[in-house]
Amino acid sequence: MPPGPGEVLSQRLLQAALAHLNDIIVITEAGHPDQGGLRIIYVNESFERRTGYAAHEVLGRKPSFLRGPKTSPAGEEFWLEIDINPIYAEDGKHTHLIAVERDIT
Secondary structure, rough: OOOOOOHHHHHHHHHHHHHOOOOOOEEOOOOHHHHHOOOOOEOHHHHHOOOOOOOOHHOOHHHHHHOOOOOOOOOOOOEEEEEEEEEOOOOEEEEEEEEEEEOOO
């Protein structure tokens, strides 16, 4: 069944809101990194602006490549306050992690 008019509007509003945030949003798959988990599946435009990486450059990668000194393409250092929350499916299975990151440089 296709989404109703209210659902389409909500999806558009959500996409616009995420695109205009100053905070960085990163969504990863859940799972242990040694077993292929924690791969990035979404970043918002704020991520691209702050890090210098385009979404297509990071999707499918583990976020650990962003840790450490001079990890932006321009070699710029910055500090982030990070809040990470798990997302669960209806059956209680841990499926994703959502990180909200704020530049505190």
